[in-house]
Amino acid sequence: MTIGANPGELIPNRTGGSTGEPTCFFLDRPTVERYEAARWLGLSWYGIRIGDPSVMIWGSPIELNRQDARRYQLKERWLKNRLMIPAYDLDQSRIEEHVRTIRRFRPVYLYGYASALALFAELMLQAGLRLGFPLKAVVSTAETLHDHQRAVITEAFEAPVVNEYGARDGGIIAYQCPAGSMHAFSENCYLEVVDPVTGEPLPVGEVGVLLVTDLHNRVMPRLRYQLGDMLALSSQNCTCGINYPVLQEIDGRVDDMFVSMRGSFVHGHFINHIIRNMESFRTFQLVQHEPDRLTLRLVKHPERFRADDEEKVLQGIRSALGDASIRLEYVEHIPPTPSGKTRYAIRECPLTVSPRPE
Ligand SMILES: [Zn+2]
Numbered sequence: 001m002t003i004g005a006n007p008g009e010l011i012p013n014r015t016g017g018s019t020g021e022p023t024c025f026f027l028d029r030p031t032v033e034r035y036e037a038a039r040w041l042g043l044s045w046y047g048i049r050i051g052d053p054s055v056m057i058w059g060s061p062i063e064l065n066r067q068d069a070r071r072y073q074l075k076e077r078w079l080k081n082r083l084m085i086p087a088y089d090l091d092q093s094r095i096e097e098h099v100r101t102i103r104r105f106r107p108v109y110l111y112g113y114a115s116a117l118a119l120f121a122e123l124m125l126q127a128g129l130r131l132g133f134p135l136k137a138v139v140s141t142a143e144t145l146h147d148h149q150r151a152v153i154t155e156a157f158e159a160p161v162v163n164e165y166g167a168r169d170g171g172i173i174a175y176q177c178p179a180g181s182m183h184a185f186s187e188n189c190y191l192e193v194v195d196p197v198t199g200e201p202l203p204v205g206e207v208g209v210l211l212v213t214d215l216h217n218r219v220m221p222r223l224r225y226q227l228g229d230m231l232a233l234s235s236q237n238c239t240c241g242i243n244y245p246v247l248q249e250i251d252g253r254v255d256d257m258f259v260s261m262r263g264s265f266v267h268g269h270f271i272n273h274i275i276r277n278m279e280s281f282r283t284f285q286l287v288q289h290e291p292d293r294l295t296l297r298l299v300k301h302p303e304r305f306r307a308d309d310e311e312k313v314l315q316g317i318r319s320a321l322g323d324a325s326i327r328l329e330y331v332e333h334i335p336p337t338p339s340g341k342t343r344y345a346i347r348e349c350p351l352t353v354s355p356r357p358e
Pocket residue numbers: 177178179180181183238239240241242
């Protein structure tokens with residue numbers, strides 16, 4: 001901490017803690033406001049202004065006790081002009097009521113976890129529901145936004161789907177512009193991409209682990225802090241005219257990477273690519289316990305299930321990861337984590353393994 005910082009003015013925060021122990025750190029007020037300003041700047045690219053009403057489809061009131069939850073709701077509603085819809089109790093029976101609530105509130109934009117927005121959108125489509133008024137944007141945050149999620153959200157809400165890249169522990173790092181690029185807010189933080197095993201800096205365009213250095217937090221700056229995301233930086237300029245540097249691709253979390261039996265890294269997305277064109281399965285989750293030992297959980301589509309798709313999925317996994325032992329479980333649903341996120345790919349073994357001979 002800087003000498004002279006007033007401990008009473010420090011703002012405590014903690015890392016997400018979805019894997020491992022959360023770490024506590026401190027921010028000063030200007031740093032919090034700079035990151036918040038970055039969010040409003042990103043939203044302004046879509047014509048959204050400070051104070052515009054929004055609906056947040058979110059996870060975590062479970063973390064709060066009843067009194068704190070009520071205080072939180074009031075603060076959201078009256079200070080932020082924001083209505084919260086909890087994502088953990090989303091189901092077909094409640095979707096109509098939620099849609100009515102949104103219509104009454106008439107937000108300018110929606111905000112939420114990619115998986116919660118996609119589930120909400122899917123339930124709306126299944127029930128034949130539409131909002132019936134235009135939104136300026138649907139902002140997806142905190143999780144990797146998969147293509148199939150973007151498609152269903154676009155279809156249900158008939159609005160641009162905007163990817164916000166940031167985290168509770170990271171501040172707002174980048175925002176998607178109307179031309180589709182992720183622009184990094186480079187005046188708030190310095191970004192580097194390094195090799196996940198050696199820690200050596202990687203050339204522009206190569207996917208690696210992101211390190212973040214805060215440029216303004218004078219009380220406890222994060223120096224080359226690993227947020228846990230894999231991405232590549234780009235040297236390209238965007239056609240939209242915004243001059244912030246472009247992140248070439250956000251490949252997801254380090255936690256979402258799998259290790260093949262050959263010792264190479266395979267992004268957990270590969271399972272989406274295998275399954276997304278099959279109608280047999282509603283959803284899925286792949287867990288890698290060891291490089292050669294996995295569990296695949298599948299939720300069957302009641303009418304469209306075809307037995308030979310099962311073998312195709314297993315073959316696809318083996319061609320990506322090697323001839324591993326895969327335990328197959330059919331389940332009713334994939335439970336979200338306590339924060340409301342759903343994880344499709346979970347790796348339990350360390351990423352840094354030495355390569356094995358073929
Ligand atoms: Zn752009």
